[in-house]
Amino acid sequence: MNHCRTLVCIFFICQFCWSGSAQFKNIEEIKALLTLKLCEKVIWPADTQKLYRLGIISDNHQLIEQFKKIDGYNQQTLKHFQTIVIQIHNNLEDVDILYFDQKNLELIKNISNLPNYKKKLIFTENQTSNKEFMFNIITYSNNTKATFELNRANLIFAGFDVLPEIIELKGSEVDVRDLYKQTKKLLLLEEDKVNGMQLRLDNQRNEIEKMTLKIVSLNNDIFSKNVIIEHQTDSISRKEKILLELKKTTVTQESEIRNNLSSITRQKRYIILIDSMIKKQDQNVEKQQKSLANLNKQIKEKEKDLAHKDFILKEKDILINVKNNQIYLLATLTILVVVVVFLFLRAYRINKAAKLSLAEQKEKLETALEHLTQTQELLVQSEKMVSLGILTAGIAHEINNPINFVIAGINSLQKDFEDIIIVLTEINKLKFDDDNLAEEIKNIEKLKEKYSYKEAFEGIYETIDDIRLGANRTAEIVKGLRNFSRLDKDERSLYNIHEGIDASLLLLRNKYKLHIEIIKNYDEYLPDIECFSGKLNQVFMNIISNAIDAIDTTVNGKIIITTQKIDDKVSISIKDNGLGMTTEIKSKIFDPFFTTKKVGKGIGLGLAITFGIIEEHKGSINVISEPEKGTEFLIMLPIA
Amino acid sequence: MDTMEYTILYVDDEEINLRLFRKSFRRDFNILLAGSAKEALEIIKTEKIDIIITDQRMPEMTGVELLKIVNQLLPDIPPHRLILSGYSENLDIDDAYNHYHLFSFVQKPWQYDELKQLLLNILGHT
Numbered sequence: 217m218n219h220c221r222t223l224v225c226i227f228f229i230c231q232f233c234w235s236g237s238a239q240f241k242n243i244e245e246i247k248a249l250l251t252l253k254l255c256e257k258v259i260w261p262a263d264t265q266k267l268y269r270l271g272i273i274s275d276n277h278q279l280i281e282q283f284k285k286i287d288g289y290n291q292q293t294l295k296h297f298q299t300i301v302i303q304i305h306n307n308l309e310d311v312d313i314l315y316f317d318q319k320n321l322e323l324i325k326n327i328s329n330l331p332n333y334k335k336k337l338i339f340t341e342n343q344t345s346n347k348e349f350m351f352n353i354i355t356y357s358n359n360t361k362a363t364f365e366l367n368r369a370n371l372i373f374a375g376f377d378v379l380p381e382i383i384e385l386k387g388s389e390v391d392v393r394d395l396y397k398q399t400k401k402l403l404l405l406e407e408d409k410v411n412g413m414q415l416r417l418d419n420q421r422n423e424i425e426k427m428t429l430k431i432v433s434l435n436n437d438i439f440s441k442n443v444i445i446e447h448q449t450d451s452i453s454r455k456e457k458i459l460l461e462l463k464k465t466t467v468t469q470e471s472e473i474r475n476n477l478s479s480i481t482r483q484k485r486y487i488i489l490i491d492s493m494i495k496k497q498d499q500n501v502e503k504q505q506k507s508l509a510n511l512n513k514q515i516k517e518k519e520k521d522l523a524h525k526d527f528i529l530k531e532k533d534i535l536i537n538v539k540n541n542q543i544y545l546l547a548t549l550t551i552l553v554v555v556v557v558f559l560f561l562r563a564y565r566i567n568k569a570a571k572l573s574l575a576e577q578k579e580k581l582e583t584a585l586e587h588l589t590q591t592q593e594l595l596v597q598s599e600k601m602v603s604l605g606i607l608t609a610g611i612a613h614e615i616n617n618p619i620n621f622v623i624a625g626i627n628s629l630q631k632d633f634e635d636i637i638i639v640l641t642e643i644n645k646l647k648f649d650d651d652n653l654a655e656e657i658k659n660i661e662k663l664k665e666k667y668s669y670k671e672a673f674e675g676i677y678e679t680i681d682d683i684r685l686g687a688n689r690t691a692e693i694v695k696g697l698r699n700f701s702r703l704d705k706d707e708r709s710l711y712n713i714h715e716g717i718d719a720s721l722l723l724l725r726n727k728y729k730l731h732i733e734i735i736k737n738y739d740e741y742l743p744d745i746e747c748f749s750g751k752l753n754q755v756f757m758n759i760i761s762n763a764i765d766a767i768d769t770t771v772n773g774k775i776i777i778t779t780q781k782i783d784d785k786v787s788i789s790i791k792d793n794g795l796g797m798t799t800e801i802k803s804k805i806f807d808p809f810f811t812t813k814k815v816g817k818g819i820g821l822g823l824a825i826t827f828g829i830i831e832e833h834k835g836s837i838n839v840i841s842e843p844e845k846g847t848e849f850l851i852m853l854p855i856a
Numbered sequence: 857m858d859t860m861e862y863t864i865l866y867v868d869d870e871e872i873n874l875r876l877f878r879k880s881f882r883r884d885f886n887i888l889l890a891g892s893a894k895e896a897l898e899i900i901k902t903e904k905i906d907i908i909i910t911d912q913r914m915p916e917m918t919g920v921e922l923l924k925i926v927n928q929l930l931p932d933i934p935p936h937r938l939i940l941s942g943y944s945e946n947l948d949i950d951d952a953y954n955h956y957h958l959f960s961f962v963q964k965p966w967q968y969d970e971l972k973q974l975l976l977n978i979l980g981h982t
Contacts, residue, residue: 668882
């Protein structure tokens with residue numbers, strides 16, 4: 217190891233062969249002298265001292281003797297040598313030169329450890345294994361001659377140097393390169409060893425780490441287990457506390473139980489007492505029951521007595537009743553007699569009076585009848601008036617419009633005409649020989665513009681048409697009226713049913729035009745019939761008017777009029793989709809004065825009169841109606 | 857102001873009535889015609905009207921109903937600008953007098969001079 221540490225610099229070892237003379241006697245002498253010679257050639261570092269002590273490590277006495285011989289002052293070097301025999305433990309401070317005997321070569325290692333070793337000159341004898349010397353004495357030729365090896369590197373490293381004259385001694389120098397290689401090999405070996413050791417170290421460190429980790433984990437386990445143990449000890453302590461408490465409670469409960477037991481025994485005693493009391497009372501009760509039984513017997517006996525007495529009483533009652541009845545009979549008989557007599561008298565008197573009143577009543581009835589017939593006539597008249605009223609209202613409405621056409625038309629016509637006249641007069645003034653004809657024509661054109669001549673001119677034709685229309689319509693209405701007013705004719709005449717219906721429709725037009733559609737299904741070949749035309753007009757007027765009234769103004773109303781010839785009769789159906797009638801109302805509609813209209817709107821004679829007229833003509837009139845489904849009047853009339 | 861500046865709207869379901877009204881009054885006023893309440897409302901929405909004369913009995917909507925709607929459309933209509941024409945007054949038009957600014961009821965057939973005077977009165981001329 218020491219070798220490795222100190223080998224930082226290069227060792228220069230020269231090998232010198234000292235071929236010395238064979239004049240000397242023994243090898244030891246040669247060795248000593250050679251050593252001396254070599255020392256002479258060495259340049260000591262601190263060359264101030266004069267005494268150089270040589271330490272010899274040997275057991276060879278002859279060698280020691282020889283060395284001692286060379287002790288003394290050396291004239292060559294002007295140095296004083298002194299030989300000392302060294303043991304290992306000697307203090308090396310004293311010596312300057314060390315000589316290792318061939319047999320003591322191992323001791324170099326021992327000594328080289330010591331601190332002041334370096335500054336010493338080292339001689340070895342036949343050192344072959346390593347170059348740890350400065351000078352190596354080599355004996356040869358069968359131990360008769362000696363030469364030396366020089367390790368310059370060591371010398372210089374220790375601070376020594378050699379004189380160049382050392383060549384004269386003919387030694388050899390250690391080959392530095394070889395030495396270098398050797399030492400390098402040694403280094404590498406040592407390095408390998410080191411690496412191996414390093415690896416082992418690392419392995420050991422890893423193992424140590426693993427161990428520490430294991431230890432850590434084990435520590436954690438221990439820790440957690442400690443925690444668990446703590447918890448468990450906690451729980452155990454808690455449970456112990458609970459146990460203690462329970463024990464306390466059991467103690468208290470035991471005391472309670474003891475108390476309860478004592479109270480129970482007390483109550484038992486109490487119960488026994490009460491038992492005895494109850495028994496006593498039982499006995500009392502028995503006694504009383506016996507006495508009760510006695511009393512009951514007595515009561516029963518008395519009841520029997522009572523029943524007997526009751527029986528006697530009832531018999532007496534019956535007797536009384538019988539007597540009462542007899543009395544009643546007598547009384548009623550007498551009353552009857554009296555009443556009969558009374559009645560006879562009364563009847564006689566009443567008879568007399570009745571006869572009188574009958575006569576009176578007869579008179580009254582006759583007058584009443586007269587009165588009624590008069591009223592009936594009046595009413596019929598007023599119904600006619602109502603019809604007439606409807607008529608006139610209808611006429612007024614209907615005529616108003618066409619009359620308006622005529623009046624407005626005439627007005628318009630007049631104005632248009634006035635405008636045109638103005639222009640025409642201007643035109644008339646023109647004379648064909650006027651000077652400024654063109655200008656005058658222009659003026660006339662302007663005038664035409666002013667008075668809207670063209671518009672007026674065109675308007676006239678239109679207006680004339682409108683007036684004509686108005687006039688014609690009026691004539692139609694009047695004709696219709698004439699047809700209608702044949703009310704009072706007493707003779708039968710040929711009557712066109714369709715014309716009659718149309719006349720009524722015309723007069724009622726205003727009432728229905730806004731919301732009712734009239735659908736006519738007229739039979740083309742319907743014959744005219746012989747009848748009272750006026751009266752039939754009235755019939756149609758009544759029925760159609762009723763149909764219009766039955767239809768709500770907000771509804772889309774329809775009236776369907778169908779005429780047909782069936783055998784020897786004509787049938788006229790007037791159907792509406794109005795309110796309809798219940799069976800009750802239907803049964804009464806032909807009754808005089810029956811109306812479903814409000815007061816003032818109708819007397820209730822319309823259908824009654826209608827019925828009369830139909831009967832007069834030997835026809836029939838039927839009604840088909842249902843509430844909310846409309847009404848149909850079906851009239852059948854004989855053709856002849 | 858020239859009376860021709862005034863616009864009168866005449867509403868009637870009879871075409872001949874419309875024609876004749878215009879012919880009678882075209883020299884005096886600007887006449888607009890409507891053959892139904894619907895048409896009248898369209899015109900009222902788009903044109904400035906000074907007086908409305910409407911017939912009472914029309915299919916779909918009566919004159920009174922039309923006046924009611926006119927009042928709704930033009931709540932700040934000047935009073936006395938509405939006239940109803942017809943054959944007879946009845947109870948329905950009381951409402952019109954009270955609530956719908958009805959000025960007057962004109963009986964048909966109207967007389968040109970009377971009606972013209974009425975219109976001029978309304979418009980503030982004598």
